[in-house]
Amino acid sequence: MTPSEIRDELLAQHARLRSLMDEVRHVAERAARGEPVGGELREGVSRVAEVLREHNQREEDLLRAIIPTVDAWGPARAEIMDETHQREHDDLHQALLGVGERPHAFAGAGVRALFDRILEHLAREEKIFLAEELLKEDTVIVEFGG
Ligand SMILES: [Fe+2]
Ligand SMILES: [Fe+2]
Incomplete structure (x- = not known):
């Protein structure tokens, strides 16, 4: 894999996480207004947890x-x-x-605050690890087993 392929893959996962969190944020807002969407919210949040976990594992492996x-x-x-x-x-x-x-205990502000923390995490690493000038095509070619 080349550095730019790594960058593309991780950035694509960030984009997916952002749009998923966007969807779930709307569900959280509805829950906060008292709509009966607790199940949907729980599912959405656990989906975010799952996708984030997969991404983080991949990111740790590739960046290490x-x-x-x-x-x-x-x-x-x-x-x-x-x-x-x-x-x-x-x-x-x-x-x-x-x-x-x-x-329900976290439906409004709690989900918003947590998602904001995740968004900050993504934005920060796009600046630190995933900057275009850092992961250039010609920097180095990396081979991964498995
Ligand atoms: Fe990360
Ligand atoms: Fe990341």
Whole structure:
């Protein structure tokens, strides 16, 4: 896989997450207004949790392999990727599971705040890890097993 293929794949997953969260956000708003959409909200939130988890796993695998090779700051970035970033992945996932269990308690502001945190996470990594100048086609070719 080339760096730009990695970038494209992860950005496509970000786009999918954004549109999924957008849908579920509307359901959360309806729930907050008292509409009987608790089941739909719970399903939506667990779908977001599932898609986010798959994405995070893929991101950790791909970036762990590529970040150390990118530039002089690579090793430092890889460390950030491994610890802080991974912890945040776990936190976000746990928070989603918590909302999924009690959707009504979180229906309005809770879902909004959590989704906003996820959006911030995506935006930040698009700046730090997924910047176009960082993952250029000609930087390096990376081979992955499996
Ligand atoms: Fe991430
Ligand atoms: Fe990501």
